[in-house]
Amino acid sequence: MTTGLGVAGLGGLGEALIKDAVATEGLRVVAVQDVVPGRARAVAEQYAVDWSGERFDALLGAPRVDAIVICTPNALHAAQAQAALDAGKHALVQKPLALTCGDAQATLDAARRGNRLLFVDYSYRFLDTIAVLRQHLPHTNAIRGVRATFHNIYGPGVEKRWFYEPALSGGGALTDLGVHLLDLAVWMLAPREVRLESVSFAGDGPVETDGRLLVAADGIPIQVDVSWNSPLPATQISFEVRTSEHTLRWENVDGSFFHFRTTVDGRVVAERETTLREDTLRAFKRALASGTAPSVDTRVYALLDQAYGRDAQSGTS
Numbered sequence: 001m002t003t004g005l006g007v008a009g010l011g012g013l014g015e016a017l018i019k020d021a022v023a024t025e026g027l028r029v030v031a032v033q034d035v036v037p038g039r040a041r042a043v044a045e046q047y048a049v050d051w052s053g054e055r056f057d058a059l060l061g062a063p064r065v066d067a068i069v070i071c072t073p074n075a076l077h078a079a080q081a082q083a084a085l086d087a088g089k090h091a092l093v094q095k096p097l098a099l100t101c102g103d104a105q106a107t108l109d110a111a112r113r114g115n116r117l118l119f120v121d122y123s124y125r126f127l128d129t130i131a132v133l134r135q136h137l138p139h140t141n142a143i144r145g146v147r148a149t150f151h152n153i154y155g156p157g158v159e160k161r162w163f164y165e166p167a168l169s170g171g172g173a174l175t176d177l178g179v180h181l182l183d184l185a186v187w188m189l190a191p192r193e194v195r196l197e198s199v200s201f202a203g204d205g206p207v208e209t210d211g212r213l214l215v216a217a218d219g220i221p222i223q224v225d226v227s228w229n230s231p232l233p234a235t236q237i238s239f240e241v242r243t244s245e246h247t248l249r250w251e252n253v254d255g256s257f258f259h260f261r262t263t264v265d266g267r268v269v270a271e272r273e274t275t276l277r278e279d280t281l282r283a284f285k286r287a288l289a290s291g292t293a294p295s296v297d298t299r300v301y302a303l304l305d306q307a308y309g310r311d312a313q314s315g316t317s
């Protein structure tokens with residue numbers, strides 16, 4: 001069976017997903033939508049997509065759409081995913097799922113109510129190299145600590161102004177990059193209790209360009225460091241777990257955004273290049289086939305609410 005995808009938001013990520021989706025058996029991009037006049041039509045022509053439009057509500061009613069793929073600015077994700085789910089569609093939504101824990105929960109509730117899949121694109125979760133790291137994890141009482149970093153030598157370009165507007169982005173590097181690392185940590189450790197210990201931000205604009213978070217997960221210290229426009233020679237992405245006996249590490253290779261490896265005490269045990277989108281789409285197909293989406297832990301959003309000093313219930317949806 002082929003699942004018809006309607007893609008909302010045709011910027012960098014939207015187009016990257018479409019490019020891989022049109023080559024994925026079992027998925028078909030049947031509709032595309034963007035608020036910028038003409039953009040959807042141009043993308044539809046390029047990828048031979050039947051329907052294009054400028055209004056999100058029209059996308060929900062486009063022919064043969066089974067799932068809505070949401071690649072719009074962060075602040076729109078929760079409300080658009082809820083609208084899609086309420087319209088009887090599955091939702092594949094970019095991270096962050098929501099700008100508050102309350103909105104993340106409301107979106108999960110909409111999926112349960114509508115009996116549809118809510119699949120959040122925490123891209124790294126779906127990589128083989130991360131699966132290998134996870135296989136090597138000992139019982140949590142042998143885990144001594146986690147250090148996770150995402151230092152991106154680039155930042156969102158000037159054409160993506162919304163990343164710098166808190167009302168649209170929800171925050172800077174921590175929201176953009178840190179959400180991946182917090183998700184990995186909470187998913188892998190599955191702690192009973194997770195607590196924010198400290199937070200520090202830097203940057204002279206309206207959103208932080210650097211952030212450090214210290215979190216305790218059942219007493220296990222987790223340090224998360226993120227930055228945009230990092231002065232390092234190359235982008236660093238890593239997730240390192242110190243156990244009582246070993247150091248397990250997942251990292252990018254040579255500054256790449258698409259080449260990763262996993263090491264145990266420095267020995268490479270897995271290495272692979274990926275478009276990332278291919279892994280997301282494969283995982284999405286598995287979710288459709290099994291009827292179960294990968295778990296979404298709203299505590300990730302509670303940590304972000306606390307880090308930014310937000311009222312968790314103040315809805316954006």
Ligand SMILES: NC(=O)c1ccc[n+]([C@@H]2O[C@H](COP(=O)([O-])OP(=O)(O)OC[C@H]3O[C@@H](n4cnc5c(N)ncnc54)[C@H](O)[C@@H]3O)[C@@H](O)[C@H]2O)c1
Binds near residue numbers: 009035036056122123
């Ligand atoms: N999973 C990942 O690793 C990953 C990687 C990159 C980006 N992302 C996420 O993807 C999202 C988009 O990022 P991007 O870099 O492509 O941004 P972008 O600015 O390049 O694209 C956003 C697009 O959404 C469109 N848009 C705005 N309002 C809209 C609406 N109401 N309906 C439809 N379209 C609308 C804009 O015109 C633009 O074309 C962000 O939430 C980002 O966090 C995720």
